[in-house]
Amino acid sequence: MRLTGLPNVAGYPEAVVTRSEESIKIWFGGLGPEQVMNVPTKYLGGADEEAAELWLLAQLQQIGYRVRREG
Secondary structure, three states: OOOOOOOOOOOOOEEEEEEOOOEEEEEEEOOOOOEEEEEEHHHHOOOOHHHHHHHHHHHHHHHOOEEEEEO
């Protein structure tokens, strides 16, 4: 999975990740109106959804977001 099109971490320093059977949702919050990205699990290429969620959390944190897992 590649991370592209993410909001600028300076304006949206918070990222909350939730996972359901259908998708992984990332909520970005901060200085501007919230932004939400929704990734259908069918696009994860058959990867383990929980492993993909944990990888995503680690990558977002490495970029500089304050991350939190919900759900």
